[in-house]
Structure formats: structure tokens, C-alpha cells
Amino acid sequence: MKEFLGLPLDASAHGTQIDQIIVITHWLMLLLFVGWGVFFIYTLVRFRKSRQQQADHVGVRSHASSYLEVAIAVFEGALLVGFAIPVWSNVVSAFPSEQDALVVHVVAEQFAWNVHYPGVDGVFGKRDINLISEDNPLGLDRSDPVAEDDIATINQLNLPVNKNILIYLTSKDVIHSFGIPLLRVKQDVIPGQTIRVWFRPTMTNDQIRESMAKRYTISRGQIPEGLVLSVAMDGYQASDGSLILEKGDYVTEDVIEQLIAEGISEVNAAPDTPMEIACAQLCGLGHYRMRGTVTIQTAEEFEEWLAEDAEYLEW
């Protein structure tokens, strides 16, 4: 059913529980729809005028339908009590402790996601709206000693795999929605409020690409818009033995030209940045392009990235 529904890959610890409820409800829906549908069609055919000149004033006399209704009600009750409410209370709104998690602040604005890491000291520096400027979109107060090692990025969220992630969401201007479909995370970001959301990624970006890879038919000028197919799972060689495309390379126009020249019409590829933050709440004219990239890394890679970025962002 999950495949049939076309749910995207799920790379978080709690995602299966959400998917499970989606799948169960869709089974219920399918059952009801098919059941009713069969009855419906059968009735229409059997009681058409040409076959049934005279109607029966009363019609159905059995009470089966009442039992059916009760059964649906019971089933819905079970869904609620057995799945939906527990998942909400044990997963969605049961937060890990801060010691037990990587804490990140995300500040939404029209039309970008500002990410704020506390740096090595693990303490967030002060932010002040009066300091907000072009190159300090967070309004981070660099004179605050604990802010010195803080790291800020725009539209780029790096996270370690298999660790609880606790995100504090705020918005500078209007309501946005922090949605990461591949993690089954979505949380409205409401100005004037700090709302937390948490999850635990279970796959790194590399693993995700690995499992998402599929064959794409290529043709000239047909690279999917805004998304570069990359990371061919195996390299592609030209007839003279030179490498056209190596694992991890982008499939560019150029490459496609070369491949086509070599008579290759399909590549095995996956999206370069499969994991993304999609703003899910209308937030103005740039709502459609309020996209952030999420990179899930191994713990070591993540530490490395932090260290490098900290250097790079030295003020």
C-alpha cells in the first residue's frame, strides 16, 4: 500500500508510525469505497427501470447498514485511541531533553531559512532584531561572548544522523511552515512564538541517494528544472575508455551531450539534494522558492563541517 500511495522515502525514526496510520486509513477507505461502489453499481443495474417497472415503496428492510455504521465508528475509535493520539503524545509532542539532542535554532523569513548553531560551547548567542542587517539576517549579537563561536547559515541545514535533533522555530515576519517531507516533519512557524519540533534522521544523504537512485532517460535539454541529476551510481565511460561521468558528478548539459554521442540514453542517478525544507504555508510571492537544503551526515562529517564552517564564518 505504501508504494501504491507513492509516499516518499522515509528517513526518520518516527516516520514509520505516521506512514502506518496513513496506510491503515487508506485500507479502510479503499474497503469502504469498493464495498459501497460494488453495492452501488449492482443496485443501479439491478433496479434500472427497464428491469424493475414497479418500485417497492419501502425498499431495504434489513438493519445491516446500522451494524456497518457502528463498525466504522468503532474502527475510527480504534484508530484514534490505538494510533493517532498515542503517536501525537508519545512522539510528536514528547520532546527529548536538550542534553540528549542537537539543538538548532531556525528563523524563518520571507523567503529563507536562517539556521543558527550554538557552536562548540553549546550556548546560543543573543539575537536582537535591531541588529538585523543584510549580512546579519539573524541579528546575532557578536559582542555577546557566547555568540563568538556561533554558526549561521542560510537555507542550509546540516545534521548528524541517528541523533535526536531539537529545533526551535521562530519567524521574523509572517507564518511559514517548516516541512521536510522525507523526514515526515512539518511544523508551522508562527511569529511571536517559539515552537519546537524534533526528529531523528536515520539515513545520511548518501544513503538516501543510494536508495532513491533510478534510471532516467536522458535527452537534450531535458534536465529536470532546478534539480541536477547527480551521483550516478556507477560511472559512465566513453568508447575510448575516458570517464564521462563519475560517481558523484553532476549530469550537466555537457555530460548529456557526451552521453548521447556515445549512444547512452539512460543514466542511473538520484537527486543531488534529496532532502529539503519545503515551506508549506503561503508566505508571500516567494513562497514557492522558499526551499532549504538538508544535509544529513555521519557524526564525523558533521563535526568536520561545523569546524570548517566556524572558521569560514569567523567575523
Place this chain on the structure above:
Amino acid sequence: MDLTHADNVKKSVKAYIMVFVALMALTIVTVAISTLHLSVRAAIVVALFIATIKAGLVASYFMHLISERKLIYAALALTAIFFLVLMVLPVLHYLEPIGN
């Protein structure tokens, strides 16, 4: 009381005067209490209690709800329920943020 008869109306005029006196008295009481500067909680309870009595008097006598038809009662009961819902649920949402 059937208010379609002039005699009954005459009697009810007396009631109107009494209600008027009561409303005035309650107005004075509520203002007087407010000068005591009770704790916020107590002040709210007292003020709303008095206001409810006053409103009850106006509705029962001036608007003769006391002798109105069932149909009107039903409609107002329905309205009262939704009114309460509107007052209570948004605040509850506000007071119980995610993660508690």
C-alpha cells in the same frame, strides 16, 4: 405570565420598576467593589458574577425571556453553547502549547 393581556402588563410594570432599582443597586455594588482592588482572579469572578445577574434580570424581565416560547429557549441554548466553545477552546489551545 401571558403578556398578551393588558391586565398582566399592568402588573408587570411594577416588576420593571423593581428590576430597574435592582440594576442600579448592582451597578453601584460592582463599581464599589472595584475600588477595593481585589486580586485579579477574585475581581474577575465577582465582576462577572454581578454582570451575569444583571444580564439575567434584563433578559428575564425586559426581554420577557421568563415567559418565552420553547423554540426561543432552544435557539438560545444552542447559541450559548457555541458562545462558550468560542470563549474556551482558543484559550485552551493557547495555554497548552506543544510538548507539555
Place this chain on the structure above:
Amino acid sequence: MSDEETKENSTSPTEAIETAGPHVAAPHVVEHLELGFWRKYVFSTDHKMIGIQYGITGLLFLLFGFSLMLLMRWQLAYPGEAIPFLGELFGPDRMPEGIMLPEFYNQLGAMHGTIMVFLGVVPLAVGAFGNYILPLQIGAIDMAFPKLNMASYWAYFLGGVTMLTSFFVPGGAANSGWTSYAPLAVIATMGQTLWLFGMVFLITSSLLGSINFIVTTIQLRAHGLSFMRLPFFVWAQLVTAFLLLLAFPPLEAAGILQLMDRLAGTSFFLPSGLVVSGVPLEVSGGGSPLLWQHLFWFLAHPEVYVLILPAMGIVAEIIANNTRKTLWGYKSMVYALIFLGFMSFIVWAHHMFLTGMGTTISAFFQTTTMIISIPSIVILTALFLSLWGGSIRFTTPMLFALAFLPMFGIGGLTGLPLGLAPPDIHLHDTYYVIGHFHYIVAPGTLLALFAGIYYWYPKVTGRKLNDTLGKIHFWGSFIFLNGVFMPMFIQGLAGVSRRLYDGGAIYAHAQGVLHLNEFISVSAWLLGLAQIPFIINFFMSMRKGKKVSDNHWEATTLEWAATTSPPLAHGNFATVPEVHRGPYEYSLPGHKKDYTPQNERVEV
């Protein structure tokens, strides 16, 4: 049957078959007031003329709202490409060189939603069908307050004009979605102010209308027409009126507050510390964006039932008539309807699961949402079971009415995963939601409204709509509506957000389902073409349609006891009807004809 009653029964059974309602108007009942053109067609106080006014205006708005969507669907199918021929007409502020700007896309989206809901479907379902049919079905000579009725139409008209004007002010029409969430709507361009004023007019119109419907139904029922003898359509309108009456005022309040925020500089919906485009917003702050959502959805959830209940009413009438049997479980349907109306006031926050909701509150709203699905199921089941044992005629209205059932089924069933908070995390604000509600309002309500038009057209004009054109219209609409909305579920499950100017083109997770956009758009355009036979039929049949008798469908309810195209200026019936039986006495055993009108005293 007592002797007396038999004697009084003036119509012999054979007569009754030929003339369901006497043709000769008794002069003491129907006044032939000669009204001038203005009083007759424009500032009319007659419920039928007002119903027609609502109907025409509503249909035009429906068409207009649909046209907005046809433009949007181009941008979704071919993002960033110029719209051929038409594009340039919109000018450089909206479509420079024929390419739609994101600003304009958002205007079209917000106005599509607003117009379809408040200016198209509700005026048609309640304003037109309610006004025209309800007084006739209860045997009344008019609405209880004819002048209010007229005021209601004109308030609606003004609201519509205000909304249309807003396209031409600087910055264009409202562009913050039909939901107008604050703070976005508060800081939006001037069109939003007009949107709010327009809404105030529309709310006023609805309030006047709903008071009128309630009083009319309760006070002006014909003698003998007890509540449990009311046609289901009347019940649906009555419950709808209560929804409008009690749910709209909070939106009016919210509208006033948002106007204050926009015009008087208050901060009801603006928290402290906002920074817009890098500049701190100079307001006092201290407001709450969630407050708007609560007030908005307090209306908007009941509002969606306003969109569906009259449709169910229409479908019930047509099914009873075309199966030639009584509705199965009429009483349970009525109770379910009332319960549904009541519950619809306490589920609204299922639109707000992701606003940071704790377990208790979310559990409450999930539970009420699941509960409210039960009465819908009861009503739908009753309609299904009503088919069993019937003698089903596949007339044009019946086709539309039958198609309503599974379409509403799909829409309603897809409400279930949305109503559970955890799945809503994945599905919220995706095309799944768009698919969910469109299945209810478009293949659902719209088909039911079409059914109603085909069914009651003879009552209004004395002529029938052409069946061939009607069937083309039906199959075209039915197929293409599914073509439009079914793929949306696939897109939604893949996680594609709604309200995206480029249909999700830049998102990796959307790539696999992006190609569906073109399919949807083409279906939408074909859906547009499928309406042409209807429009032709609608106007042509007024003159050329087949003339039919007063009770063409051999129906039982009172509207068919009135003459065709009942005379204007109060007084629908030649003689005031008296009711002797329930609404759907079809195929009574031992009776000669297979229908026994409500006003027929006895039949031997």
C-alpha cells in the same frame, strides 16, 4: 378516512393525474400586480425573482472563478512560459510579456477560493435554490421578510462588485489565500482591504438570508406540514441557515479586527518584534496570529458544510423522485443532519493541527472530527440504500445526482487521514488537501447543483433542458473533473505543497509527480469545454426547450403543486395547499399512480 374528509376531497384521482395543480389561478389568492420593470426584475421582493437573480449571478461568478483557475493551471503546467494570445492582455503588472508573475498567481489563487466559495457555490446553493424552491416546497406564498430578502441579494451583489473591483487597485486583488492568514494579510497590498469590505457585505447578506430562511421555514409551513414531513431539501436548508447564522459573526468580528489592524494601526494579529524585509515593523505588537486562525476556521469549517448540505438536499429530492420510492431512513437522515450541523461547530481546529498543538487539544479535535464523519456516512448510506428496490430512471438530473454519491465519497473519505493529526503532518497544506476538498465541492457539490438545475428548470421556465446536450455535459464534466482532481492525491502524497507558483518545479521530492501538472491542466481546460453545451442548453432552452406540464417529473413535493413559473408578486399557489402526508410517498402499495403528492388528500 372519515366521511367528511372524503367529501371535501374535490379532486378526483383521475383529475389529479392530469393536473397536479389547478391551472386556473383563483383571483382571491394570486394578485396580478402590475409592477414596473425595476420593481419586477431588479429591486424585486419576490422570492422567485430573487432566486433567479442569485442563480444567474452565482453562475456567472462560478464561471469567472473557474476562468481564474484556467489561467493558473497554465502557469502550473508550463511554469514561466508565456500564455499564448491571452497573456499580454493582462498588462505588465500581472503578466509581463505574457508570463505570469508570482504576485498575480497568488491573487488568482486567493480570489479563486473566495469567489468559488462565497460568491459562486453558496449563492447558488442557498441563495438561488433555497430562495426559489424552499418557499414553494413548504407551501408558502413568499419568504417571511421579502424586503430583507431583497436586501440580502443586493448586499451580496455589492460584495461581489467590491471583490471584482479589487483586481484593479494598486497591487491588485487580495493575495494571501482565501484564508487570509495574519500577519501576511495585514501587511498585504490594498486589495486585502477591499477583500475585507467585500466579506463584510457578503456576511451581512448571509445573515439576512439565514434569518429569513429560518423564520420562513418555522413560521410559514403549510397547514399539516409538520417537521417530519418536510422534504429533506428543506431540512438541509434549515440546518445550513443555522450554520450561517451562528458561524459567520465570528468571521465578521475577525474581519473588523483585521480592518483595524490595516487601517487604524492596531495589532490584534501582530505580535511584537516583527521584522519585515529587514525593517522592524512599527506597531504596538502584542497580538496573536493564531487568533485570526481560530476566528476564521470557526466560520470556515461550518462553511464547508454550508457548501455540502444543500447539495445533499438536492440529491435526496432527485433520488427519491427517480427511484420512485421513498427515501430510506428519512428520520435517521434528518437526525444525522442536525447532529452534523451541531458537530460542525466544534471541529474547526483540525485545520490547525500543526500550529503547535498540545496532546489534549489535538486529541479533542481529532475525536470530534472522527465523530463528524459518522453522520455523513449515515446520510450517504441512507441515500445508497434508497436506490435498492427502486425503479431507477436515468434522467439527466438523476445522472448528476448519482455521480454525486461516489464523488462525495472520495472527498469525504480522504478527509479521514487529514482528520487524524499524525498523518496530517505529512499531508497538511499539500495537494492532498486540495484534492480532498475539491472532490467534495467540485465533482460533489457542483454536480449536485447541476442536477438541481436540470431538475427544477421546468418549474422555473416551463420548459425542459435538452437531454442530449445534458448528457454530453454530464459525461464531459464527470470524466474531466476526475481527471483534474485524482492526480492531486498522488502529488499530495508525494509531499508537494499547495499554493506553489511553479507547481513544485524546484523541489526534488516533486520531480516524480511533476508531469501530472500538465495532465491536470489539460483536463481542466477540457472541463471548461465541457461546459459549453450546458451554457448553450441553458439559454437556448428558455426559448426552444420542450414545453412540459406543471408536474413534469411526477413528483410529490409541494413545489410541483404550484403552477409552472409561478406568478410573481406573492402568491405561488392557486389555492393554499394543505398537506396530508410525508414528502416521498412514491409507489404506495394499492395506489393507481406511483406517486401521491403531499397535498393530495386521499386516493382510492
Place this chain on the structure above:
Amino acid sequence: MEIPYTATARPDTGLFNAKLGVWMFLASEVMLFGALFSTYVLLRVGAPSWPHGYEILNIPLATLNTVILISSSVTMVMSWASLMMKEFKKYKMYMGLTILLALGFLIVKGFEYGAKFSHGLYPSESTFLAIYFTLTGLHGLHVIGGIIVNTYFWGPGSKMWHTDPQRFTNRVEVAGLYWHFVDLVWIFLFPVMYLL
């Protein structure tokens, strides 16, 4: 042809049309003001601090206005009772008084607003003032509406007394129901805005 039950009550419901109509209207008004009171509660609960009404607003003036409005409710109900007792002259007097009192209410309100504005206290100043001006302003609009209706029934509309006294009495009763409701809203508004 006349619409039935405009003057007399329908036997099974016991109501004439306008009475049911106005009660339905009042039900919707309850929801309108309910939403605004709900707004007040939500804003107040969410605010870090909230001023006491008496620190900002003028209690004596508001108390005076409460007295005025309650009195006008009494004169309103008396005007209807006078009609019931077929005393048209008394009706005119009581109705006239009601209108004057209502005008008095507006004048006092005008002074109150004027004083606020002259101190630079506008709705945009704080959420307290915002909700204060919105609630009292909307209530004031209702008072104005009531004055218009009552003036009509006092003046030109009262001709109906001579042609259809029953129906006219009904109309005054209905106008009265509305007017008492306006009073009722104030009874809550006064403590909520001024005293808490």
C-alpha cells in the same frame, strides 16, 4: 396577498414572524460580540502585562453611561407596555425618553473618546486600547442603529398605530428586544473593560 403571522402569532409556535426573526438576529449578535470577548480573553492571557481598566479609563463617566443605558432600557420596556395598555401618548413620551437617553449615552461616549485622543491615546497605542476602542466603538454603532430605528417608530413609523395597532405593538416589542440586547452587551462591557 399578505404574509401570514406578521401581526398574530402562529398557533403552534406561539410566535409572530418578526419576534422569531429578531431573536435569531440576536443569536448572531451574541456570536459577534462573543468573538470579540474571546479576542479580549486571548489577548489578555497572552500579554506579559495588562493594564487595569481603571488606570486608563474614566470610571465615573462610564458609570454614568451605565445608569443612562439601564434607564433607557426601562423607558423602552415602558413604551411597549404603554402600547399594550393602549396609551399612545405615554408611548410617545417613553419612546422619546429612550431616544434622548441613547443620545445622552453617545454624548458621554464622545467626551470619553475625545479625552483619550487628546492625550494621544489611539487604538494603535496598545492592544488594550485597541480592543477597548473596537468593542466600545462597535457597541456605539449598535446604539446609533437603535436610535435610528426607535426614532422611526417614534415619528413616521408610529402612524401604523392607527391602522394596525397589533402589528405596531409587535414592532415596538421587537425594537425593544434589540435595544435591551444593546444594554446587555454594555452590562458586560462595563466591568470587563473598565473595572478589571
